[in-house]
Structure formats: structure tokens, C-alpha cells
Amino acid sequence: MASKFLQYLRGDQSLPGERKLVQKLDFFILTFCCLMYFLNYLDRTNLNNAYVSGMKEELNFKGNQLNQINTVFTVGYTIGQVPCNIALYYIKPRYFFPACMVAWAGLTMATAGTHSPGGIMAIRFFQAIFEASTFVGTHYILGSWYTEKELGKRSGIFTASGLAGTMIGGFIQTGIHKSMHGRHGLSGWRWLFIIDGIITLPVAIYGFLLFPDTPRRTRAPYLTAEEKSLAMSRVPEVSERTPISWTFLKHCLSTWYWYFFVVLWIIAGETESFSTNALLALYMKSHPKNKYTVAQLNNYPTGIPAVGIVSTLFWATLTDFMGGKRYLVGYWIGITGVITSAVILAYRDTTPVVFAMYYWAGSVYACQATFFAWANDVLRYEEDSLRAVVIASMNMGSNAINAWWSIVFYGAKNAPYFTRGMWAMIAVSIAMAIWTALLVWMHVRTEKRREIESAGIALDRKEGGILVEGEGEKGTAKAEVKGAEV
Template sequence: MSKETFTHHELASAQIMTPFIENAELEKRILRKVDLRLIPPLFIMLTKFFLQDLDRNNIGNAKEAGMQKDLQLSSSDYSLALSIFFVGYLLLEVPSNMILSRTRPSLYLPSLMLIWGCLVIAYVGVNSKEALIGLRFCLGLVEAGFFPGVLLFMSNWYKKTELARRFSIFYCASLVSGAVGGLIAGLIVDHMQNRGSLPAWKWLFLIEGVLTIGCAIIAMFILPDFPATTKWLTDEEREYAIRRLEEDNNSSEVQGITHLQSFLFAVRDWRTWLFVVAQSLCTCAGTITYFIPTLMASLGYAGNKIQYMTIPIYCVALVVVLICCFSSDMQNERPKHIMVMAFISTISLIIVAAVENPKARYVFLAFGAAGIWCCSPMTLSYLSNIICRPMEKRAVSIGIVNALANLSSIYGSYIWPSSSAPKYIPGFSVSIALMACCIASAFTLMVLTKKYPYELTKDGGVNESAQFTKADKIGEV
């Protein structure tokens, strides 16, 4: 464990000895400072996250830009290249978050960015489907820790009622990536084909890999670590920043938990597995992201217009996600928002699958995708609110949920076979079923987490009175 992390735990523990008194003016001042200091570097990482998703989403743009033809990829080869990424993701996501909980985020997260930026540039050397599949697997290994790591990092700075709107800004980078990725892909297809003996799809990855590395280097110098180790807060502000999180149950008074203990606490908590189910439904449905360019082709668009027509879909989703997450924070409510967005998505996708008019299908596809993309950040914020401490357990729970949920993307990669064009009934049917189940899972979480509230014991476990299996609690139902 690093010296910075020791200091973080020691200072947090010391503040528990004095009573906490709320100070609205001081809290506003701290939040202004935190937002000003955290959001710009997170915007760099947000920009990087949208570059990260460009790296992921561009597999779809690259497919339509000639990669499938150049590498002689069949529909099943393309699905394998998509799904193998999530195998790597699954293997290292939990270990990565366990490491992050004991080290400095300002170094660890940018280092991940730097490594996968180099791997993205390596697409330039890909000349076979085997090389593509191997590189995608390596990218999954490296990118595994970034998304859950940022959520864990932000939960160490913000209260439950502040988290969703900040996380939504970060998450929306992936939607910006879809819009900007389509624009960049269209321009590259127009102007960079066979420049320097490289096809346009290789230029796509080369340019974004270089930008990724640049963002990683900048983030290393400006990203902070923890409230207790931050020099730009005064002593009074630092103490209050720590204590307000402790009062909100986002910070932990439990110290000295080992990796094994935190892992066991997480896997023994039934809440973790309910969130695995909920997030898996969102993530599996979310594989529609990788087929948006293909769906544009099925609506009659061709050439660079395929990439350009993806832009409005991501713009609609961007607005919807921000409104939903800000509303969730202001009302301090998660599951009902998830249910509403999953319902909107379900109805919209039913219309897309049922109608023939291309314009109507395009409009409702935008709202159907927006509903899917809303549910994922909302579910992760809900998880961070419910399993709020100790930090080490929260880190493992986030890692487990995100890792196993991404495993569902392996199945999701195969529900859009090219043989089902142009209606893609299998893909839409499965997505509709997943979103309907998402409504049920959010309702189940809402009922059970209210009935069996999270109560922490001194050793980091969960109080027996909060356990789902407790006989006397069941008897009270």
C-alpha cells in the first residue's frame, strides 16, 4: 500500500473521533473547489473515455470503412473479434479495482490509458483476423480497470446525491464518442483512404491511438488522489470533505481489510449478485452500440453517410442521459428512473422492429438506444450508493458487477447476424426482452434494498439484521 493511501486511511479514521456538524456554506465552497479541480482533469479523462469508446466503437466504423473486406472477416469472425474483448475485460476487472483501492488513482488510471493507446496504434500492423482477435483480447485486459476505476474514484469524492450527475457527465463521453467517432470516421473515409499506403480504417485507429497517449500523459500531472491527501484544500475543508463522506456512508471507518477479506465480503453479499443481473441486462442490450453503423446501412444509407447518420442518435442519447441522471440526483432516487428509461427503450424498440418506414425506424432507434444507455450508468450509481462501504468492498463489488456484466456482451455480440438484415429481428427481439427484464430487476432491487437495508459491522461485513436470509426478517414480511 502506498504512503498516500496510508495517509488517506489514517486521516479519515482520525476525523471520526469528533462530532460532525453540517455547514452548508463550507460544503458549497468545497464542492466548487472539487468540481473545478476534478472535472477538468476528468474532462481530459472524459475526453479519453470518449477516445476509449472510440477505440471500441470504431470496430463498427472500421468494419463499414473496409476492414471486413481487407481482413476477409465473416459475420462470425467479426462477432468473435467483438466478444473476445470482453473475455480480457472479465479476467482483470476485479483485480484492477482491488489494486486501485490500495494505490494512487492519479498514476494508475492514466497508466492504463497510456498502455491501451499504444495497443490501439498497433492496429496499423493488423493484416489478419487472427491478429485482430489477439489485439482485441489484449485491449480488453488493459481497459478492464478504467470504467469501474473511475466510478470508484469519483465515489471517494462525492456523496450519494452528488454522484449520478457527475458520473453521467463522464459516461456521456461514450455517447459523444459515438457522435464524434462517426464524424471522424466519415472524414477519414473521405480523405485518408490509401494515404501513406494505409487503408482508411487503419488511419482511424492510428489517429485515435496518438490522441489517447497524449491525454494519458496530461492526466498524470493534473489528476488528484484522495480528499485527505489533497493540498489545494485547507485543513478545515479537508476535514469537512472527509467527514461529509463518512456521514454519507461513502467513506469507511473499517481499516486494515485485506484483498481476500474485501473479496469475500463482496461475494457473500446478495446485493452484489442482484446488481450483476441488473447490469448484465443493460450491458447485453448495449451491444447495439457496435452495430449502429450496420443498422444505418440497413436503413438505406451508404458510404460515408453511414457514419454521419450515427451522429444524431448519439446526440439524442447524450441529452436524455444527462436529463435522467441529473433528475435522479436531484430526487435522490435511482430504481424508478431506471424503470422509466427501460420502459421507454422497450416500447421504442418494439416500434422499430414492427414498422417498415425508414424514418420512423431511425427516430425510434434513437430513443430505444438512449433508454438502454441511460440504464447502465444509473445502475452503477445505484450500486455505489447501496454497497457504500468499506471502500475496498465497494471496489470489489463494482469490479465484479462490471466484469460479469461485460461477459454478457459476448452473447450480445452474436444477436445481430448479417443474415438477419435488413430487419434484424433477432437482435431487436432479444434487446426488447432484456429491457423488459431490466424493469423487473430494478423493481426487485428497489423492494429488497428497502426491506433489507445495508448495515455495516465493525469488521467490514454486513450486519445479520440486513441479511436476506435472516429467518426472523423473512417472518416479518
């Protein structure tokens, strides 16, 4: 077992030149995508860091205005999902991704000049549309280049980079608040958005110069002609059709893939609610007895994404090693959600216990890497445009629900205890385990059907050759043609 695991970590590429190709892909694809996602999450989550670092008081936030801003962001993010992935069919990724980065960097810096929650709300809506390109677009790109045995680990590394943005954002805000607060008359939280926007631009330039697009469209100067051919041979050749047509739309809605994976991610997205709604930070900010400094408000919640990074890499690597058993994460999430919610309900006044449960809840972030890798695995033999739309629709569906879910169950006015949200988490966690089992059942059925169809095609080809055997060279030629047409 140990030697097998070490072999997995080294890579099981067996074709001549394959290991060198994968190393190049890892360097140029993962470095750009991980940096892009890191900055994406840094820009996105630093609104919560700014809120607890003086923005609330300076802009006179009232009631659930923070949640309303996050909802508007979610609406924009939802609107952008499918169009962004479809755009990758018409615009090369090395143009599209950097252009979106430049746009959201400019909007992030514009946030520093706002003077009301309404101004932030308008900016965040358009910022979300451009940021929608990153997560689903990258998962589509990863599925285009990597094999089933390679995908989980790479998806895990990519997801972990976003969590690193969440984790480091708190420390960055602490440092900026300490060193930049009041400089040139600007508050520390305003400097946070300016610096976030500036550091995004060099990564956009890097992507424009060196991102390799997709195997069939790449012109990357660092890939040889042989490596480009090898890259195309490593992934199944699938049919293509334009993603903008009524025929294609009806085709998407007639498959079980769309419904099952969209619902899977809708449920999974709500199991992340403790972390994505910054409940620990709001618990600390609103606690009736305990008082925390700005540094503590920013630094203590960073333990949640830290747990998420470890959990993501662990489950992504484990499910790869176990042959793609991504469904195991669904059961882990179900257990985690029920236990953490129940304990917080029972011990809400015992601060160390509440902290521990919120940290443990961060482990559900593992579903981001494994579930999108699962979708890529299952759709590997379907046409490419269907895979792109299903992946985008997963995130679109989740964010459409989260747009109102966070206000109903996790509104800031419900801090510090979020009793209603705890019961909602128990419900979606149980639903997560049930839906995971149903999806596994559908996947097994589909794989069995595909095996039967493949066996039938192989048998037809064999019989096609036998029927004309002995009829001379002309007959043999017909048999070969007949076999090729089946």
C-alpha cells in the first residue's frame, strides 16, 4: 500500500514524454490558476475583514446591509457563471481570464473610494460578474488537460489556493490596519482594497503571456508539436456542438447529469454557510460578553480556511488514490454538518467549544475540489460543451439559492448565535448524504450502460469482419470499412 501511494504521488504517467508534459502543465496552468483564485478570494472575502476593521462604523452600516451586499454580489456571480464558461468557446482563455482580472482589480480599487453601503453594493455586483469566470472556468480547463487519475489532486491544489486567500486576507488586513491606517487620510480598510487591486495586475499579465488555453487550441511556445499531440491523446475525443442553440439547451436538460450535479452543488454550497458567511467573525463581533480587538477579529477566523486547506488536499489526494471515490466527501460533510450544528446549539455560551466547532466546519470546503472533479470524471466521455455548461450551472444554482439563504438563516442581525441557521445546517447536511447516495446510484447505472454499449460495438465490429472473411482482398477491405463505420 505504501509503495503504491508513493507511486501515485510521483505520478503514473507511462507514455514517452508524458511526465515532462504534465510537469509543464502543472507549472503554467496551476501557477496562473492558483494565483488567480487566490486573488479572487482575497478580493471577495476582504469585505468581511474590512467590515470588522472599521468600515461598519465609518459607512454607518445598519441591520443586514452587509448580507444584502453579499447577496447582490451573489446575484452578479450567479448571472456570470454560464456566460463566462460559454465565452471560453469563443475567446481564448489566455485573453479572457486576464481581461476579467483587470476588470475586477479596477473595481476592487474603486471600493476604496466609496462613502456608503449602496456604493459598495453597486461595485460588488459588477465585480462578481467578472469574478464568475475564475472558479468554473478553471475546473473546465483542468478537465480539458488532466486525466481522471490526475484531476483530483490538481483540483484540490486549486481550491486550496482560494482558501489561502481567505486565510491570508485576515493577516493582510491586520498588517495594513496597523501600518497604513490614516496614511494620506485613508482608513486602513480602504488601503486594503487599493493594495488588493494593484497586486492582481501582474498575475493578469503573466496569464496573457503564458497560459496554454486548451489542448486543441494551444499555441504555447513551451510545448513542442509532439507534446501538443500527446496532450490531445490523453483525454477522450468527444463530439462538439455550439453551446448557443435551442437544440443544445434541450440536450442539456434531457440528461441526468445537469439535474443531479446542479442539485448536488446547491446542497453542498449551503453546507459551507458557516464559513462563507463569516459566522465566527460575526460571533466574535457581536458577543454580549467577550470583547475582541481588531487584530483578533481578523486573525482568529483564519483557522477555518486553514482547516479547509488541509481537508481539501487530504480528500482530493485520497479520492484520487482510491480511484476517484469522490462521493466519500459527501458523507463526511453530512456527518460534520450535523455534529457541529448540534454542538453549537447545545454549548453556544461555551466559547472554546463554539470556536472548535466552527474550525471543524471548515473541513467541508473539501467538497469544492472533489465534487467538481467528480463532475469532470463523470462527464469525461460526454461532449465538451455539455461538461462546460454543467460545471457552470452547478455554481450558478448554488449561488442562486445562496443569494437569499444567507439572509434568511445567517443574517448579521441574528448574530452571535444563528439558531435558525444551525437547524438549517442540520437539514442540508442530512440531504447531502442522501443526494450523494442517489448520484452514486445514477453514475453506476450509466457506467454499466456504457460498458454494455461498448461491448456491443466491439462485437458488431468483430462480426462485421467475420461475415466477409475469405472473400478475397476486396471483401476484407469492405469488412474494415464496415468495422470503421460502426
